[in-house]
Amino acid sequence: MAPKVIDKRGQSLTVQSYLLDHKFNKSVLNKIVAALTNPVIETSYLDEFPGLNFTYAIEVGYKPGVTDNVAHSVKETITDLVGRSSKFEVYSSRIYVTNFKNEAEAGKFVGTLYNPLIERANIIKLKDSKFILPAKTPKVILEKRVPVIKVSLDLTDEELVKIGKEGIVDPNGSRRGPLALDLASLKAIKEHFDKLKREPTDIELESLAQTWSEHCKHTIFANPIDDITNGLYKTYIKGATNLIREQKGKLDFCVSVFSDNAGGIIFDENYLITHKVETHNAPSSLDPFGGAITGIVGVNRDCIGFGLGAKPVANVYGFCLGRPEDTRPLYLDKDSAREMLPPARIMDGVIKGINSGGNCSGIPTPSGFIKFDDRYRGRPLVFAGTVGLIPRKIGNRLSHEKKAKNGDYIVMVGGRVGADGIHGATFSSVAMDSSSPATAVQIGDPITQKKLSDAIVKEARDQNLYNSITDDGAGGLSCSVAEMAKESGGAEVDLEKVPLKYPGLQPWEIWISESQERMTLAIPRSKWQKFRKLMEKRGVEATIIGKFTNSGKCVVNWNGKKIMDLDMEFLHNGLPKHQLHTSPGPKDSWATLSLSRRGAGGEVLTKDLEKLLGGKNIAGYSFISEQYDHEVQATSVLKPLAGRGRINTDAQIFRPVLSSEKGVVLSSATYPSYGDISMHSMAACAIDTAIRNIVCAGGTLSHLALLDNFCWCSSNDPTRLGQLVDAVKACYEYAVGYGTPFISGKDSMFNDFKGYDEKGNSVEISIPPTLLISAIGVVENIYKTISPEFKNIGDEIYLLGETHNELVPKVDYKKNTKTYLALEDVIQKELINSAMSVNSGGLGVALAKACVGGMVGCNVSIKSLPGDAKSSENKLFSESQGRILVSISPKNVSKFEKMMREVPYAKLGKVAKADLIISDNKKVIETSVKKLYKIYHSFSDSMQ
Numbered sequence: 001m002a003p004k005v006i007d008k009r010g011q012s013l014t015v016q017s018y019l020l021d022h023k024f025n026k027s028v029l030n031k032i033v034a035a036l037t038n039p040v041i042e043t044s045y046l047d048e049f050p051g052l053n054f055t056y057a058i059e060v061g062y063k064p065g066v067t068d069n070v071a072h073s074v075k076e077t078i079t080d081l082v083g084r085s086s087k088f089e090v091y092s093s094r095i096y097v098t099n100f101k102n103e104a105e106a107g108k109f110v111g112t113l114y115n116p117l118i119e120r121a122n123i124i125k126l127k128d129s130k131f132i133l134p135a136k137t138p139k140v141i142l143e144k145r146v147p148v149i150k151v152s153l154d155l156t157d158e159e160l161v162k163i164g165k166e167g168i169v170d171p172n173g174s175r176r177g178p179l180a181l182d183l184a185s186l187k188a189i190k191e192h193f194d195k196l197k198r199e200p201t202d203i204e205l206e207s208l209a210q211t212w213s214e215h216c217k218h219t220i221f222a223n224p225i226d227d228i229t230n231g232l233y234k235t236y237i238k239g240a241t242n243l244i245r246e247q248k249g250k251l252d253f254c255v256s257v258f259s260d261n262a263g264g265i266i267f268d269e270n271y272l273i274t275h276k277v278e279t280h281n282a283p284s285s286l287d288p289f290g291g292a293i294t295g296i297v298g299v300n301r302d303c304i305g306f307g308l309g310a311k312p313v314a315n316v317y318g319f320c321l322g323r324p325e326d327t328r329p330l331y332l333d334k335d336s337a338r339e340m341l342p343p344a345r346i347m348d349g350v351i352k353g354i355n356s357g358g359n360c361s362g363i364p365t366p367s368g369f370i371k372f373d374d375r376y377r378g379r380p381l382v383f384a385g386t387v388g389l390i391p392r393k394i395g396n397r398l399s400h401e402k403k404a405k406n407g408d409y410i411v412m413v414g415g416r417v418g419a420d421g422i423h424g425a426t427f428s429s430v431a432m433d434s435s436s437p438a439t440a441v442q443i444g445d446p447i448t449q450k451k452l453s454d455a456i457v458k459e460a461r462d463q464n465l466y467n468s469i470t471d472d473g474a475g476g477l478s479c480s481v482a483e484m485a486k487e488s489g490g491a492e493v494d495l496e497k498v499p500l501k502y503p504g505l506q507p508w509e510i511w512i513s514e515s516q517e518r519m520t521l522a523i524p525r526s527k528w529q530k531f532r533k534l535m536e537k538r539g540v541e542a543t544i545i546g547k548f549t550n551s552g553k554c555v556v557n558w559n560g561k562k563i564m565d566l567d568m569e570f571l572h573n574g575l576p577k578h579q580l581h582t583s584p585g586p587k588d589s590w591a592t593l594s595l596s597r598r599g600a601g602g603e604v605l606t607k608d609l610e611k612l613l614g615g616k617n618i619a620g621y622s623f624i625s626e627q628y629d630h631e632v633q634a635t636s637v638l639k640p641l642a643g644r645g646r647i648n649t650d651a652q653i654f655r656p657v658l659s660s661e662k663g664v665v666l667s668s669a670t671y672p673s674y675g676d677i678s679m680h681s682m683a684a685c686a687i688d689t690a691i692r693n694i695v696c697a698g699g700t701l702s703h704l705a706l707l708d709n710f711c712w713c714s715s716n717d718p719t720r721l722g723q724l725v726d727a728v729k730a731c732y733e734y735a736v737g738y739g740t741p742f743i744s745g746k747d748s749m750f751n752d753f754k755g756y757d758e759k760g761n762s763v764e765i766s767i768p769p770t771l772l773i774s775a776i777g778v779v780e781n782i783y784k785t786i787s788p789e790f791k792n793i794g795d796e797i798y799l800l801g802e803t804h805n806e807l808v809p810k811v812d813y814k815k816n817t818k819t820y821l822a823l824e825d826v827i828q829k830e831l832i833n834s835a836m837s838v839n840s841g842g843l844g845v846a847l848a849k850a851c852v853g854g855m856v857g858c859n860v861s862i863k864s865l866p867g868d869a870k871s872s873e874n875k876l877f878s879e880s881q882g883r884i885l886v887s888i889s890p891k892n893v894s895k896f897e898k899m900m901r902e903v904p905y906a907k908l909g910k911v912a913k914a915d916l917i918i919s920d921n922k923k924v925i926e927t928s929v930k931k932l933y934k935i936y937h938s939f940s941d942s943m944q
Contacts, residue, residue, distance in 0.1 A: 015049070015095035017059065018074055021137045022088030032078055054097045056106045059122040060114045061093030065140040065418050065502065067290075067443035067516070068092055069356075076447075091138055097126075115341065118287050118443070140418070142504025146171055148563045150199040153190040160186045168202055177422070179209035188576045203508040203556060203564045210475030210512050211482060212575045220715050220749050225580040225725065232725065236732040237708060241741040253703055253778075254741055255392075256400040261302040261471055262310070262388060263743025264400050265705050267778060268662055272392055272400065274310045275776045276302045277318075277385035277707050279748045284382040288341065288349025289356075290443035294516055295384035296357035297444035301471035301519060303388035304453055307400035309461040309469055310388030312453065313633065313656045315358040316666060317368035318383035318772060320376045320711075321347050323616070330378065330763060331756045340755065343377060350382050355627050357384075360446035361453065365628035366640050366652040367666045372616045373673070378753020378765035381711050383772055387664060389656045395464055402468040404487040404522030410546040411466075411528075412477070413535060414452040415445060415517035418501035422513050444516040452517060455538040465523065465531045472518035478511045480520040481546070482554050482571055488522070490568060492555040493546035507558045522548055582722035605844075605872060606925045612841045612877070613848050614935040620648050623940040630654075637663050637782045638697055643789030643853030645933055650837050651697035653785050663779040667693035669839075672768040677808045679723040683730035683771050684811040688881045689839055690775035691738055695820045696835040696884055698785045698827055704777035706735060708745040713766035715749040720769065727771055737813035740775070786827055788836035789853025790887050795833055795911040797860055798896070799843060801883035802867035802904050805874045809881045815904075816882035822903045823884060831892040831899070838883035844876035844918070844925065846885045851916050851929045852936050859917045860909030862924075867904075872920040887911055 018036070020029075029046060037044040062068045070092040078090065096113060100106040103123055110121050120138065151168055153160065161183055163169075167176035181189075189208060193200050200208075210216065221233035228235050238258055245252045255272055256264040262276035278299040284291030296315060303312045322343035332338040341349075347370075358365045363386070390399045420443070460466060468487055472480045477498070485491035495507050501515070523531055528544070535542040549555075554571055556564035612618055625640040625648060638653035651667040669689035674682040687706065694704055708731060714720045735742060751767040779785065790797075800819050804810075826832055834854075838846045843862065851858055862875045869875045888896050897905075916932060918925040 013054070013097040015097060017093045017095050018071070019091040019093070019137060020088060021091070022086065024082070028082060031081055035077055035081055036074065054099055054126055056098060056100045056103070057124040057126060058096045058106060058110055058113060059093050059124065060096070060119055061091060061138060063118055063120050064138040065420060066118045067420065067445055069443070069445050069447065072445060073447060089137065115287055118290060140502040140504070142502070144504070145506055147507055147558060149202050151202055151205050152199055153186060153193070157183055168205060179205070180213050181209050184576050184578065185212060188574060192570055192574060201563050203511055204566055206508045206512050207478045207482070207564060207566065208571065210478045211571055213475070214749055216474055216479060217575060218747055219575070219578070220580065220721070220724070221747055223578045223580050225721065226582055228725070232728045236728045237742050237745060240732045240735040241743070243736055244739055244741040247739065251702070254705070254743060256307065257741065257743040260307060260400070261305040262386075263705065263707065264306060264390070265743060265776070267389070267656070267664070268660060270392060271657060272310075272390050273656065273664055273776070273778075274303055274306045274388035274390065275385065275705075275707060275774070276744050277316065277383055277709050277772070277774050278302065278746055279709060279711060280382045280384060281379055281711065281748055281751055284346070284350055284353075285340070285379055287443070288346045288380075289353040292350040292353025292382050292384070293357035293444040293446070295382055296354050296386075297361065297446055297449050297516060298471070298473050299384045299386045300357075300361060300363065300449065300453070301473065303386040304457060305469055305471040305519060306388055307390060308394050308397065308402055309457045310390035311457045312361070312363045312386050313389045313635065314367070314387040314654055314664070314666070315354070315363050315365040316383075316385035316387070316668065316774065317354045317365065318381070318668060318670070319347065319350055319370045320381035320670075320672070320767070320770060321370070321372055322374060322377035322380070323372050326374065326377060329758045330753070331758070334756050334760050336756070336758065336760070340378070346380050350380065351624055351627065354384060357444050357446050359629045359632065361450045362632055364630045364632045364635065364654065366630040366636060366654060367668070368624065368628075368640070369668060369670075370621050370624065371670065371672070373768060375765060375768050378755070379751040379767055381751065381767065381770060383709060385774060387666065387776065394461060397464070402487075404468040404484045404548045405524070406488050406548060406550040408467055408488065408522035408524055408548045409528055409544045410481060410491060410493060410548060411521045411523050411531070411542055412472070412498060412545050413456070413519050413521060413540055413542045415448050415515055416499045416501045416541070417476070417505065417510050417513045417518075418515045419505060419509060419513065420515050422509055448517040451538055452519065452540050455535055455540045456519070459538075460531060460534055463530070465527045465534070466521045467524060468522040470520055472514070472520055474514065476511065476513045476515070477520065484520060484522060485548060485554055485568060486572060488548040489550035490553050491546060491548050492551070492557070494557050495545070496559050497543060497545045499541060499543050507556070507563055511556060580721055581718050582725055583718035585719045585722055605876065606927050608873075609844045609848060609876065609925055610927065610932070610935050612845055613932060614938050616939050618841045618845055619939040620646070620936050621940055622646050622648065622937060623943040634658070638665075638785050638787060642787045644855040645789065645852040645936070647789060647849050647853035647936070649788060650693040650839065651699070653697055653779055653782060655782055661781050661783065663782040663785070665694050665697050665699040665777045665779050666775070668772060668774040669693065670770055670772045672770040674808045675723070675727075675769050679726040679769065680730040681808050681810055683727040684734050685809055685881055686771055686773040687731065687734040687738070688811045688813070688816060689837065690773045691740060692816070692820065692837045692882065692884065694775050694777050695823055696786065696788070696837045698779050699777035700780070700824050701738060701740065701817070701820055704740050704775060705743045706740050707774040707776070708742055709772040709774070710745075710747040710749070711751050711767060711770040711772070712747070712749045713751050713769060723769055727769070734811065734813055738817060784827060784830060786832065786835045788834055788850060790850045790856050790858065790911045791833050791854050792887075792889065793856055793911050793913060794890065795887040796890055796893055797858060797908045797910060798886050798888065798905050799838075799865065799883060799908055800886065800900070800903055800905045801838075802880060803843065803865045803869040803875055803878050803883065804867045804880045805869045806878060806880060809879055811881045819882055819884065819903045822900055826896055826899050829895070831896050832886045832888050834887045836885045838885055840879060842877040842879050843883070843885070847918065848916060848932050849936065850885060850887070852933050854911070855929060855933070857912040857915040857917070857929050858909060859912045861919045862908065863920050865906050872924045875920065876918070876925070
């Protein structure tokens with residue numbers, strides 16, 4: 001089936017093409033064409049396409065086996081026309097029709113159109129003003145291979161290390177890809193199988209590699225480090241939460257923390273809310289769209305897999321990227337055959353991926369951020385999170401409790417298994433280099449997942465049709481089945497029953513593949529038929545692939561032959577402990593803020609402010625916020641953009657239960673650049689900012705929880721481990737200090753790039769150690785929500801908190817707690833009109849953003865600010881924590897100041913008409929709000 005024209009721009013055409021692998025008759029094909037075409041704006045052609053005097057056509061489509069979401073949707077449309085009895089396949093492609101002098105010129109252009117890792121491209125020379133596309137379907141054809149092999153570990157240490165880094169050797173001599181197993185782990189495996197007097201099969205070794213991977217076991221946080229015998233996670237992250245919950249006593253709002261796919265807290269007497277934030281860094285560096293969409297649909301499944309199944313009600317995102325103007329080429333190999341995508345392509349892809357994955361699933365995306373640093377050039381960081389809603393009880397069962405039982409069927413639901421996503425977990429556990437496997441990349445299918453989600457959460461869950469559920473995420477079935485098997489005591493799988501996308505996959509590939517849109521359920525035998533019929537009715541594939549047992553073994557069969565027989569204890573707890581050691585890095589190099597312009601003012605500081613406001617890490621990113629639908633489900637309260645001037649908000653609020661006046665408030669913060677001076681302050685500032693953002697919007701410290709995402713680099717370097725210890729200790733100190741428990745977290749510990757430049761010189765780029773702190777809270781009354789922009793001319797402007805002469809702030813949680821609690825009180829008494837958390841760029845930027853948001857000006861004096869900042873530069877641009885900019889109606893000033901008696905504050909001035917004027921003995925800044933608006937939105941405008 002030939003293409004349809006969807007766009008015409010000057011001297012070129014962009015065309016959408018669908019290739020059908022079926023011999024439909026002409027009348028049926030004409031009906032299909034009509035169904036796929038909007039006759040008002042499109043023209044369709046069947047089996048041919050007029051070239052319209054162009055010289056070349058370039059067809060770009062997916063490689064065999066890569067998920068093609070457009071084709072899936074088209075197939076559903078055609079199925080509705082012809083019925084499900086017709087067996088056919090659809091393949092989509094894009095065609096660019098234009099004029100080139102010769103094929104060499106066309107070939108240069110091709111490289112800008114596609115990602116060769118997952119896509120194919122054909123250059124077609126047009127003749128006689130017409131062309132016919134090649135009718136070759138991109139089917140997956142796998143050669144016949146030995147299904148199961150035994151792997152000898154009776155090797156030298158050097159050979160064992162090579163297996164860990166590059167993978168098992170297939171009979172044809174090729175390596176499969178990284179197992180991410182170190183020498184000690186491989187020796188432990190060898191010793192275990194020596195006791196069994198046999199060699200491991202390839203599927204056993206691959207299964208252990210997935211289960212023991214850093215991505216799944218979080219070994220760096222779990223292992224003893226220096227004198228911290230219980231590891232960083234248990235001592236400081238979980239330890240903080242345990243202490244806070246104990247201190248809260250009956251006021252504890254945590255329900256399920258660190259034990260499920262997401263963390264769960266009380267929303268109200270009827271509901272829990274859940275939250276989880278994942279990273280999808282490694283895949284996004286190779287295929288940004290696929291990596292990001294897989295990240296968001298994957299964390300959606302973490303939500304669905306919480307307890308008996310939570311409904312996804314909001315998505316969050318975060319991007320840490322190289323500068324988009326950086327065009328220097330980088331390669332994974334010395335021969336320059338595997339080029340890394342430039343930052344601009346990565347940015348475009350990850351933004352689209354999060355958008356497609358979330359909004360196509362009918363989930364709003366209200367909350368997110370973007371940051372730029374040259375050190376993210378080799379390995380971008382892509383954060384994806386989901387908030388869920390679940391009744392506290394499902395019938396007579398507590399919704400957060402689940403347990404697979406002996407005899408339950410193991411049922412896989414959702415998508416089918418392919419070669420995509422093989423070694424995803426182990427790939428994410430190592431640095432990126434020339435051995436990074438292309439098969440680690442997956443592309444999520446949000447439409448398939450939406451059907452799965454609705455069928456499970458809206459129907460099967462409330463009919464009590466299953467005992468347990470989890471996501472087929474990292475490690476695929478090998479991890480989901482093995483994790484659930486801990487609940488019953490064992491599992492037995494008949495692997496040949498697993499539905500496949502195409503024939504020819506080996507058993508080990510089926511077992512560890514991370515192909516998307518799949519979940520594993522434990523279903524009682526008596527409820528299987530009812531569950532099966534429900535899934536069939538909803539168009540969701542569900543297949544029994546085995547049963548849960550109490551044998552103490554995880555057994556996998558292949559066509560009646562046992563190919564894996566692992567002891568559950570060894571599978572889950574056999575990983576040897578490693579004593580980690582740290583080395584002290586450079587001492588915190590505290591510095592004071594100085595622009596070397598002491599006494600400057602007027603035009604000089606005005607330009608400083610304007611430059612800061614227009615910088616990519618401070619300027620608005622409405623070009624992302626306006627792409628993402630935050631209104632779907634109709635729950636939005638405090639939106640990602642606020643005021644007439646559309647400034648990005650630091651916190652967002654939505655209403656998950658429409659019959660309730662309660663809301664959920666979200667925020668996040670990260671300060672990677674602070675880590676260059678102090679890892680302790682980097683973590684402290686992230687926690688303080690995430691909390692402060694929420695309190696400014698109307699949240700409360702008493703019902704606020706945190707999530708941590710550590711993205712580190714070179715984590716086998718003792719110095720980097722020392723920095724990690726500093727940051728984790730700060731997390732404990734400030735979480736306990738504020739009484740805000742951690743409920744979930746994730747770490748990604750080897751975000752390093754090892755490759756080459758265009759001359760073949762080796763290049764190593766490590767990210768700055770990055771800690772993302774996410775915060776979630778409950779707002780008692782959404783009608784008391786506070787937005788950040790100035791609103792009324794004549795309102796009084798105040799700054800709460802102290803301003804210090806510091807380049808990287810130190811956080812005083814005791815002082816800040818007093819400020820935040822006082823702010824909570826005045827918000828509840830409805831005494832303020834706006835509140836903005838003072839973050840990056842300091843007070844000057846906060847004033848500018850508040851003015852731009854309301855499209856009003858202000859006239860303020862910074863002469864008398866609490867704290868030790870003396871120069872105008874320091875007062876304006878210090879990023880001291882704990883500070884809040886508020887505006888108040890004159891009638892409320894007396895009550896406000898009375899309630900702030902215990903809090904340091906300064907009365908700055910008033911909201912004015914059109915200009916921003918700041919004085920400090922003399923006028924130091926004067927500019928128009930219209931100009932600031934253009935500067936603030938300049939980055940977004942350049943991205944349109």
